Amino acid sequence: MNSIARVAGPLRRWAYAPKLSQSRRLHQTPSRNAISNLQMPAMSPTMTEGGIASWKKQEGDKFIAGDVLLEIETDKATIDVEAQDDGVLGKIITPDGSKNVAVGKIIALLAEEGDDISNLEVPKEEQKPAPPKSEQTASPPKSQSSPPPSAQSQPQLQSTQSSSHPVSEPTHASPLFPSVHRLLLENASSIPNAADIKGTGIRGMLTKGDVLAFLGRASGPLGSYEGKGIKGEMNTAKTEGAKTETAKPLDGPALRRLIVMNLSQLSLKARNAAVAAAPATFDSIIADYLPTPPASGSALKPKAAAVPPTKKNTTDAYFDGLI
């Protein structure tokens, strides 16, 4: 290479990255033609770019491992960069004061001792090869995994499980509650396929009530519960919410109208209540205090305390049973 350079005029010597072919050359001198690139290091894991504060070594300076080569300015601090190996600083590519140097950019060329560093070319920036991604890329398995495996793996599971267990593992499109799971196992003889039972729980999950209703041991998934159930409550809550949202706040005249109407209604009620005075017989008065007969329905009827008896019986008969 050197002879060619001498013969063919001022040929520039290209900067090499260390190659195997060169290492196999016979040793002429201790020098190896290994020009290595000094890339901008990331001094912290979050650093993406930095500035060159100052070079501590100049072109041609020798250094040993551990010497400070330059200072790098990050957004947080100015940090020294040490050399890893012994060598000679060949060429500085980004001089003092360079800003916004990206991490990985080549900032200098380092050479071994004894190398010729007079003509060093800046090598072309190599594209960093992205790590090869494996075949399964971004598609998450999410909903794909649950329905197909539940359909396909059920017969598989049952066939594999039946060899190891006498009872096959019950499966459903959605996860099973432990109580439900136990019920299904205990009644496996009367429930051939748990997936047939429709789930009325949250997100279609199978509830204990569903299984019991299927078995005939309960009247329905909610049994004797009189409330609206979760879905019922949710529905009414929704509608009530919708209603209250649409009700507008009352303005002055409407408010006054409301008050006056309610007042008139109440006063009418009171007047009618006051006027209606049936002639009081003994039976009518006593009937208030006697227990209501059972044929009338529920035992505890709330007494109408708002209507007091018109004539109080203050005779001795009132005290009869007491003394």
Added chain:
Amino acid sequence: MSALARIRPNIIRRIPLFARGIQTSADTTQLQEALSDHSKPFTVKLHDDSFRTFNCDMPSLDVEVSKDELLTMYKQMQTMRRMEMAADALYKAKLVRGFCHLAIGQEAVSVGLEHGITKDDRVITAYRCHPFAVMRGGTIKGVIAELLGRQGGMSHGKGGSMHIFTPSFFGGNGIVGAQVPIGAGLAFAQKYMEKPNATFALYGDGASNQGQVFESFNMAKLWNLPCVFVCENNKYGMGTSAERSSSNTEYFTRGDKIPGIQVNGMDIIAARHAVQYARKWVTEGNGPLLMEFVTYRYGGHSMSDPGTTYRTREEVQRMRSTQDPIRGLQRYIEEWGLADEKELKMLDKEAKTTVDEAVEEAKKSPEPGLKDLWTDIYYKGTEPPFMRGREREEIHYY
């Protein structure tokens, strides 16, 4: 506090006035007589201050070495140095993320340990584990790929720096000092199964004050376990110097009833000799032994630590130039006429190309796929029927 570290001169070690301190140079071993035949093993004499003992006999200072062994150790140390430097460069190029604790400067401990034990002995250490992993049957490509998080790594890219295992190397452990009770347990298993092997449980000077370390000492001594507790004293526990963290910095004496030996951890011949002595001690049924390697790390505690806020750069440079284990071994080899500078440079070059090739190979390895979310959780054959994933709908059926 760190500013004080710069101003304060080197803390004088608390050794009594006329007691001899250990010397930590890497090049003080003397040749006994001029070598005539390089193919046969020969005897060398270690420096008088290579060892200090506590309640046990001093190992003999005459060591038999051979040319092949020394050249192998040189190449291995150089390869380990190169691998750690490659990991450093990869971290700075943001290809390795997370934790990365490098053992540059401590190569004599890992290579010396490997040459003093058999392949059936067990080793367990903390997170400064890359050289140990390779020495104990791992590959450089496996370690680098694990750091890069690729499938070619020794834990398939899912473990990282602190999760590298081989059949005789138990990691790679993240919690400080947690590996010492596990090491005692390994020794217990060896004794229970009547194996003629030893376990080496390593920890650092920073971990030596952990409670479970002393609990392990007690159990090992009580049951006479074949466990060698090795303290790698690199003088700094993260950023705290040993004198500021420990009331007793003579870590080899902290075993109470367990005898101890302090070894120059920068001279690989002394290190290997001490490991052989320790192995012999514990496998002969004398119970556990405490070993302290006095060594030094040039880098910071981890890659996020520059390493200069708690010690001066001059100190690091001084250790690098006067007490480097690789330079020390190089001096031995050259002085004793086993190889000349050119041959050693060839070995250096081979080490560099080995590591470069391994790095390239590791970079080509793909990242773990989605199916790897479900593997390596349960022992094969004992998996449950299904496993929940990251979201409710993500269920994996085994």
